[in-house]
Amino acid sequence: MMIVYSGITCPFSQRCRIVLYEKGMDFEIKDVDIFNKPEDLVLMNPYNQVPVLVERDLTLHESNIINEYIDERFPHPQLMPADPITRGRGRLFMYRLEKEIFSQVQILESINLESGEGKKKYNIKEKEQDAARQNIAEGLTLLSPMFAKNKYILGDDFSLLDVALAPLLWRLDYYDINLGESCAAILKYRERIFQRESFIEALTPAEKAMRK
Numbered sequence: 001m002m003i004v005y006s007g008i009t010c011p012f013s014q015r016c017r018i019v020l021y022e023k024g025m026d027f028e029i030k031d032v033d034i035f036n037k038p039e040d041l042v043l044m045n046p047y048n049q050v051p052v053l054v055e056r057d058l059t060l061h062e063s064n065i066i067n068e069y070i071d072e073r074f075p076h077p078q079l080m081p082a083d084p085i086t087r088g089r090g091r092l093f094m095y096r097l098e099k100e101i102f103s104q105v106q107i108l109e110s111i112n113l114e115s116g117e118g119k120k121k122y123n124i125k126e127k128e129q130d131a132a133r134q135n136i137a138e139g140l141t142l143l144s145p146m147f148a149k150n151k152y153i154l155g156d157d158f159s160l161l162d163v164a165l166a167p168l169l170w171r172l173d174y175y176d177i178n179l180g181e182s183c184a185a186i187l188k189y190r191e192r193i194f195q196r197e198s199f200i201e202a203l204t205p206a207e208k209a210m211r212k
C-alpha cells in the first residue's frame with residue numbers, strides 16, 4: 001500500500017493528500033510532527049522534509065514529483081493533460097509556481113517552524129516575511145485574470161496545477177496576505193476548489209482551523 005508521510009499543517013503535504021483522495025484508492029497517511037521529526041525521515045528524504053511517499057521499494061519526496069507519480073500509477077481521473085504540448089505547458093506552470101510563489105511560501109513556513117518550538121534553524125527577519133507576503137500577493141494578482149474565463153487553470157479540467165496552488169489559497173488569511181479587488185476572479189475560483197470532495201476530505205483538523 002502507498003504510504004504518505006505528511007505534515008498536518010504543511011501546504012506541500014496537503015497537495016499530496018488532495019491527490020490521494022481524488023484517486024480514491026487505498027493509501028495510508030502518516031502524520032509527522034515537523035517540530036519533532038522522526039529520526040528516519042532523513043533516510044527517506046535527504047532534505048529531512050515532508051511529504052514523503054513510500055510504496056514497496058520506491059521512496060519519493062517533493063510534492064509535485066509525488067503527485068505526478070500517483071497520477072501515472074492510478075490514471076483515473078487523469079490529473080495531467082494527455083497531450084504533450086499542454087502537459088509541457090502545465091509542467092512549466094508548476095515550475096514557475098514553485099520558483100516565484102512557493103519559494104515565498106517556504107519563507108513563511110520556515111518562520112512558523114522557528115516560532116513553533118523555539119527552534120532556531122532559520123533566522124528570518126520580519127522584513128523578509130513582509131516581502132514574502134507582498135511577493136505572494138503580487139504573484140496571485142498576476143494570475144487572477146486567468147480565472148475570469150477559466151474554470152480551472154488548464155480550462156475545464158481540474159488538474160495537478162490546481163492541486164499545487166490550492167493549499168496557498170486556503171492559507172491566505174492564516175499567512176496574513178490580503179488580495180486587492182483586482183483578485184476577485186481568483187477568490188471566486190478558490191471557492192470552487194474548496195467545494196471539491198477531495199479537497200474537503202484531505203483537510204486535517206489543524207488545516208480546518210486555519211479558516212473560520
Ligand SMILES: N[C@@H](CCC(=O)N[C@@H](CS)C(=O)NCC(=O)O)C(=O)O
Pocket residue numbers: 007009010011012013034048049050051061062063064106109113
Ligand atoms: N519542495 C518541498 C517542500 C517541502 C517542505 O518545505 N516541507 C516542510 C513542511 S511544510 C518541512 O518538512 N519542513 C521541515 C524542515 O524543513 O525542517 C515539496 O514540495 O515537497
